[in-house]
Amino acid sequence: MNKNQTEKMVQDRWLQGKSPVGDFLRGPISRIKMPFLGLYAFAFFLYLPMIVLRLTNDMDGLWDQDDHVAGEAELRIGRWFWMHVARARFFVSMDPIPLVIALAVFVAGILLILSVLRLRFTFVSAVSCLLFLSSISLTAQMAYSYMAIEFSLSFLLAILAVLVVERGKKAYLCIPLAGLCLSLSMGLYQASLGVCTLLILF
Numbered sequence: 001m002n003k004n005q006t007e008k009m010v011q012d013r014w015l016q017g018k019s020p021v022g023d024f025l026r027g028p029i030s031r032i033k034m035p036f037l038g039l040y041a042f043a044f045f046l047y048l049p050m051i052v053l054r055l056t057n058d059m060d061g062l063w064d065q066d067d068h069v070a071g072e073a074e075l076r077i078g079r080w081f082w083m084h085v086a087r088a089r090f091f092v093s094m095d096p097i098p099l100v101i102a103l104a105v106f107v108a109g110i111l112l113i114l115s116v117l118r119l120r121f122t123f124v125s126a127v128s129c130l131l132f133l134s135s136i137s138l139t140a141q142m143a144y145s146y147m148a149i150e151f152s153l154s155f156l157l158a159i160l161a162v163l164v165v166e167r168g169k170k171a172y173l174c175i176p177l178a179g180l181c182l183s184l185s186m187g188l189y190q191a192s193l194g195v196c197t198l199l200i201l202f
Helices: 003-015 020-052 081-088 097-116 123-133 136-142 148-167 171-188 190-201
Strands: none
Touching: 020 097, 020 123, 020 136, 081 148, 081 171, 097 123, 097 136, 097 148, 136 148, 148 171, 148 190, 171 190
16 A cells, blocks of 8 residues: 555545544543443442532632632642642632542543553452442542542542553653653642552552
């Protein structure tokens, strides 16, 4: 197949809604779509009373109701990336949207853990995921109605740091990228370093 034929085939696939990126992602996304929806539905209904009744801490020193009130506090405790995430949402947070988004990020992170450990989504792994979603640790993080996004992003980035190294083929790219993910993760919530460490051990 010559160059012109290859270019024409790529153009035809784009016109048909089939891009190379789409082909690359379609397989993984189709595999995790149903597990993601199932786990998210479980987590959403589990935390629904907390969300609806607002059984959350909405004055945590960084946020007062929907307004961001902190400044240098984040830097003093080493969570420098909080300011950037807050800036990305214009220093305004509409409760309960952060909790709804954070649940989706936590579920995505759990499925990534299964991918890193090369585990299939079986009955046993599904029960393990449900136990994690209902754990005291996650409940405590979800209790901060406005900071839940930061906690969930830290969790996800810690897993991505391991995934990049484990699946990457070029060390000179993967190691710095993993370091960046880990730095951002710790800039959000240092406790997520434990997630990264345990995944490395396994």
